[in-house]
Amino acid sequence: MIDTNLFISKAEKNLLGIFEELEIIRDLNQAKVLKAFQDNRIGEEHFASVSGYGHDDLGREAIDKVYAQVFNCDSAIVRNQFVSGTHAIACALFGVLRSGDKLVSVAGAPYDTLEEVIGTRGNIRASLKGHGVEYEEISLKDGVEIDIDAIRDTINEKTTMVTIQRSRGYSLRKPIDIETMTKIIETVKIKNPECICFVDNCYGEFTEVYEPTDVGADLIAGSLIKNPGGGIVEAGGYIAGRKDLVELAAMRLTAPGIGSKGGAMFNQSRLILQGFFMAPSIVFEAVKGSILASQVFMDLGYKTTPRPDDIRTDIIQAIQLDSPERLIKFCKALQFNSPINSHLTPIPCNVPGYDDEIVMAGGTFIEGSTIELSADGPLREPYVAYLQGGLNYAHVKLALKGILEHLDIHEPA
Template sequence: MSLLRTGRCPTAIRHTVDGQIAPLAPLAARPVVAAPTRTVIAHGERRSANRTKWATAEPPSGAAGPAVAESPVREQTVAEQIWDCAQDLAPVFTEVDRLVAANVRKVQKAFRDHRIGPHHFQGSTGYGHGDLGREALDSVMAQIMGAEAALMRVQFVSGTHAIASALYSVLRPGDEMLAVAGHPYDTMEEVIGTRGTPGHGSLMEWGVSYRELGLTSEGRIDWEALKTAVVPGKTKVAHIQRSCGYALRPTLSIDEIGKAVQIIKAQDPNVVVTVDNCYGEFTDTREPCDVGADLAMGSLIKNPGGTIAPGGGYVAGRADLIGAVAARLYAPGIGIDAGGVPGSTLRIFFQGLFLAPQTTGEALKGGRLAAELLHREGFTVIPAPGVPDVWSMITAVELRSRERMTAFCRGIQRTCPIGSYITPEPGVTAGYGDEVIFADGTFIDGSTAELSADGPIRAPYVVYCQGGTHWTHWALALEGAVTSLREAVAKDN
C-alpha cells in the first residue's frame, strides 16, 4: 500500500492570475557599499569548480567580503515570500513525513532483526578479517535494500567508483552494456569510454560495446523500444539510472524500474540489471532490488550516509554478484570478509544509516520549497511544484544563462556553514566534460546531501539543487540565491 499520493499543493490566491501562477516582478538591486581595502587574501577566496585547485588572485573590486548594505525592508520581502511558500507547502511536508516514518520503521526493523549493539562499533585494522560490525552493517544494508547481500565499504571513493566496480565485475570482453534510461550521468562517460583519457582502461577499451536507448520527448523510458532492445547472448548488462542526473527528465519511480526489469528479463533472463541508485535511497518505501534489480549502487555521502558518513559507497544485490564486486574492489581471492574500518567510522555508518530517512525527508522538503519559490519567480522546475508523482532528491531549475547559474550558486554558497566566504566560479573538474559550477560548502567534501547546488555550464543552463539537513536551511539559502538571481535577471533586462 503506497503512502504517496498525487496532486498539487494548494497555492494562495494572491499568487495567481487567471488561474496561472504569476512570477513576481524582480526587485531592484540593493545599494552597494564599497568594501574596505584588503591586504591579505586567504587561500580559496575564489574557487574554480576544480576542487583540487584554489586560486589566490585578488578578487575584483567589491567582491571581497560582505559588501552589501542590508535593507531590512527588502530582505524581509524575500523572506516573507519564502515563508509564505512554506506555509502553503504544509500538506506536502506532511506527505514527506509519512514517507520518512515508513522508512524509519524499515531501518529500525533491520537494526532490531540483526541485534545491533555497542559491540558492533569496535572496528578493525589491516586486513579487517573477522570484523563483526562490518559484517552486520552489510547485512543490515542488504535487508534495507531488499537484497540478498550488500557491500558497504569506506574503500569506495564515490558513487561512481561503486557503480564502476559493479560494472567491471560483471562485464567481459565481447559483452554489451545497454543504458536503458538515456545518457548516464556525466562521470560515467569516462568509465564507459565515450570520453576520457586513452589507456586508462575504460569498459570500451576492454572490449565491451556500449549502446543506449534515447528517452521519449517527455523524458520517459521508451517502453516500445525497450521491448526489443536486448540482444540475447550479447547484452550482458542493462543499466538504469534512477535519478535525473544532469538531464531535464523526471526521476524514475520504483514501479518504472520494476517494469523495465520485467521487459528486460523477458527477452533474456541472464541479463544483469544494474541500477545507479544515487539520490534514490529512501525517496520511496521500496528500493530497486525489491522489484528485481540484480545490483543497486550508491554513495554514502549522499542519502544513505545521513549527512554524517565521512565517505564510502555501497553495492547491494544478488549474493553471487556481490562476491564478484568484492573481488573487483579488492582482488580475486580476498573475498567479502576484508576491509579494515576504524570503529568510529563503523559507528558513524550505522548512525548515518539510521538518520538517512530523516535527512532525505528534509532534503525532499527543501526541494519542494525551492521548486515552489522558483516557479513563482517564473522559472521551469522539475519536478513541478506540489506533491510529485515521484519524490526526487534533485530539483532541477532551468535558469537559461551562465550568468544566472553563477549568481544563483554564489547566493547559495554564502549561506553554507563551511566556506561561506568562497566565490564559486565555473571551471573544469575531474570526471566532467563541460565546465561545472558547484555551491557546496559542506562538512564532508562533496557531500551533496548536506546542501548543494551545481550544474554543467551548457544550454539550457540548469542548476540542480540537492540535499539539506533541514528544510529551513533551504529557506535561508534561497534568500541569498533568489536575491542574487533577481539582480542577474535585472542585468539581462
C-alpha cells in the first residue's frame, strides 16, 4: 500500500506553477463580477421577493443585468424555474428553431440528455426532429479533436444554428477551450454570417478569463447548480446572448407575451446573487482539485484527460479506470468521503435521459450539484470516472486520499 499522504504531497509540488496561473484567472474573473455588481448598484432591495406573477421584481431584473454584463452580451434570463441545464438548453433550442430549420452539432454527438431533446433517441414526437427541425452531426477528428475543415465544408446558407458543447460530457473528447471556440465561430460566420452560434456552457463558466459570448457566440446556456451558482443556489439555469434570441427562449420557458417579464423568484434572489459573486473563487477550488486528481492518477499510470498541464475550460476530470468494478469502487470511496450521505453506497442504475446504467457519487448539499465534489460514469467501456466540482480544495485532497486507499493501490498501475 502506498503512503497516500506522501504521494499526494509529491503530486502537489509538481503543480505549484500551474496553481499560480489559476489564481490569475480567478482574480480577473472576480474583478469582472465585482464590477458588474457595482455598476448595477446591487443593494438589499434586490434580495426581496414578490409573489404571484412576479411582475416588477427588482431582484430578478438586476440578476439578469449582472449576468448580461459579466457575459458581455445584450441580455440574460436567470431563473430558478429552469429545472436543469438541459431544460435551459432545450428552451434555447425550441425557442429559436422552427420547422424547416437546420441544427448542426460541430463537436460530434452531444451530451446524453440532449439526444432526447434533439431526437436521436427517445420520444421523437416531443423532440426537435419531431417539430420538423433537421439535424446533422460533424464527427470529431480521431474521436477527440474538432474538425475545422469538416465544419467549413458542412456549414452553408441552409444552416440555421450550430450547437457547440463546451464540456466533454460522457466522452473522452477534448473540451472546447475559448481559443478553439473562437476558430469554430469565425469559421461558421465566414460561411454563413446569419447562422446562430449556440454554446452549451455547462461546467465552463469562469474556468478561463473569457466566455463564449466574448468571442462571438450568439447564445449560451447553463445551470445554476454548476459553476455560476457558487455551490449555494438551490436550482435554476440561465440563458444569455443576443436580446432577440434570449427573449425567444424566455417565451419558451413562460409564454408568448410574458417572456422575461414574469416569474416569481421564490425568495431565491439573494442566493443567486451571492452564489454568482462567489463563483470565480469556488470554480478555482474545483479546477485546482481536478488538476491534482489528474496528476495523482497519471502518476499511478492511469490515463487522465485533461492532463495536469492542459488548458482547462471546464471543471471535469476524466479518469479511465478500464473496469466496471474499479469504477464502482471509485464512486463508493468518493461517496464515503462526502459530507452528506456518506453512509450510503452508490449502485449502478438507470437514470432518466441516459441510455446506459450510471453509477453516481454525490454526497452534496444540493441534489445533483456538480460544482460540489461528485463523480459519475456510465457502465460502458472504457469505464471512465468523471470527477467534478469541489467547494474547497482541502476536501478534494481528503477524498483523493480515501479513493486511493479504497482502491487498494500498492504501486503505479
